[in-house]
Amino acid sequence: MIQLEALHKSYTVDGRQIAALQGVDLQVRPGEVFGVIGASGAGKSTLLRVINLLERPDQGRVIVAGQDLLSLDAAGLRAARQRIAMIFQHFNLLSSRTVAQNVAWPMRIAGWPTARIDARVQALLARVGLTEHTHKYPAQLSGGQKQRVGIARALALEPQVLLCDEATSALDPETTRSILDLLAEINEELQLSIVLITHEMDVVRRICDRVAVLEGGRIVEEGPVAEVFLHPKSPTARRFVMAAEHVDEGEQRDDHAHVQGHLWRLTFLGERTYEPLLGEVARHAQLDFGILSGRIDRIKRVPYGQLTIAVTGGDLPAARQLLADRGVQVEELRA
Numbered sequence: 427m428i429q430l431e432a433l434h435k436s437y438t439v440d441g442r443q444i445a446a447l448q449g450v451d452l453q454v455r456p457g458e459v460f461g462v463i464g465a466s467g468a469g470k471s472t473l474l475r476v477i478n479l480l481e482r483p484d485q486g487r488v489i490v491a492g493q494d495l496l497s498l499d500a501a502g503l504r505a506a507r508q509r510i511a512m513i514f515q516h517f518n519l520l521s522s523r524t525v526a527q528n529v530a531w532p533m534r535i536a537g538w539p540t541a542r543i544d545a546r547v548q549a550l551l552a553r554v555g556l557t558e559h560t561h562k563y564p565a566q567l568s569g570g571q572k573q574r575v576g577i578a579r580a581l582a583l584e585p586q587v588l589l590c591d592e593a594t595s596a597l598d599p600e601t602t603r604s605i606l607d608l609l610a611e612i613n614e615e616l617q618l619s620i621v622l623i624t625h626e627m628d629v630v631r632r633i634c635d636r637v638a639v640l641e642g643g644r645i646v647e648e649g650p651v652a653e654v655f656l657h658p659k660s661p662t663a664r665r666f667v668m669a670a671e672h673v674d675e676g677e678q679r680d681d682h683a684h685v686q687g688h689l690w691r692l693t694f695l696g697e698r699t700y701e702p703l704l705g706e707v708a709r710h711a712q713l714d715f716g717i718l719s720g721r722i723d724r725i726k727r728v729p730y731g732q733l734t735i736a737v738t739g740g741d742l743p744a745a746r747q748l749l750a751d752r753g754v755q756v757e758e759l760r761a
C-alpha cells in the first residue's frame with residue numbers, strides 16, 4: 427500500500443549538502459502500524475514527509491495505494507493527499523478556531539456542504555471522546571485533548587494512511603498510553619495504515635506491527651516488532667531497546683561479572699509467558715538457577731517475558747532441550 431523505493435534526499439545548508447535519506451526502501455502493508463525509530467537527525471521526519479510529498483525526494487519512487495505520487499500533477503496530488511492524513515508532535519491546531527471548527531477545516535477546504543460537515547464533526551468528536559469540548563478553543567485543552575482534536579481532524583476525509591510525526595512526544599506517559607490506545611483502536615476499526623516516527627522503543631512496542639530502525643538516512647534493521655524488540659541485531663536497535671528497558675549496558679556487565687555459572691537469556695512469547703516452567707526445568711535437569719533480571723510485558727497485545735538467569739550444575743543440554751521443546755528461546759550470554 428505504501429512503497430518507498432531507493433529514496434534519496436539532501437538539504438543544502440550554507441552551500442553544504444546534508445544527506446537526510448541515503449537510499450531508503452520501505453513497504454508498509456495495508457492496515458498495519460509501521461514504526462520508524464531513530465535518533466535525532468536520523469532522517470525520520472524527512473522520511474515521513476516524503477510519504478505525502480511535503481518533502482520531495484531527489485531520487486526514488488513514492489507509491490501510495492498504487493499511485494506514483496511523483497508523477498501526479500497539482501490536482502492529482504491534492505486528491506492523493508486527502509487520503510494521507512497526518513498528526514503532529516505539537517498538534518498544529520488553529521488557535522483562533524474552536525475544536526469543532528478545527529475538525530471541520532479539511533472538509534471545508536474539500537468543499538463539503540455544511541450539514542454533512544456538522545454531522546461528521548459530531549461523529550468524529552464523539553469517537554475521540556471530546557463531545558463536551560466541542561466549542562472550546564485549543565488553549566483551553568490539555569495536550570492529550572489537543573492531540574485527540576488532531577486525530578479527529580486527520581480522520582475527517584476518511585484517509586487510507588495516517589502519518590504520525592512524534593505524536594506523543596509532548597505528552598506525559600499516561601496520556602501517551604491513552605493516545606496510543608486510541609490510535610490502535612482506530613487502526614483496527616478503520617483498517618487504515620499508520621506510519622509513525624518516534625525515538626522511543628516503548629511507543630513501537632505498544633502499537634506497531636513492524637518497525638524499521640533508521641540511522642544516518644539508512645535503514646539498519648527492520649522486522650516484526652517482537653523480533654527487533656526481543657532480539658535486536660544492530661547496535662542502534664540494541665541501544666533503543668536498552669533505553670526502553672532502563673538498562674545500562676555497562677552496569678549490567680559489572681553485575682554479571684560477579685555471578686557464577688552460565689548466563690542465559692530466556693525469551694517467552696504468548697501465553698507461555700505465564701507457565702511455571704523454570705521449576706520444572708530445574709528439577710528435570712537437576713540444576714540451580716538465580717534470576718538476575720526479568721520483565722514481563724506486552725508487545726502490542728501479545729505477552730512476552732524475558733529473563734536473564736545464572737545457571738549452575740546439572741544437565742545443561744537437557745535443560746536447553748526442554749526449554750526449546752516448550753517454545754522458550756535460549757540465548758547463551760556467557761558459557
Ligand SMILES: Nc1ncnc2c1ncn2[C@@H]1O[C@H](COP(=O)(O)OP(=O)(O)OP(=O)(O)O)[C@@H](O)[C@H]1O
Binds near residue numbers: 444467471
Ligand atoms: N529543512 C531542512 N533544511 C536543512 N536541513 C534539514 C532540513 N530538515 C532536515 N534537515 C537535516 O536533515 C537531517 C535529517 O533530519 P530529520 O529532521 O529528517 O531527522 P529526524 O530523525 O526527524 O530528527 P529529529 O528527531 O531531531 O526530528 C538532519 O541532519 C537535519 O539537520
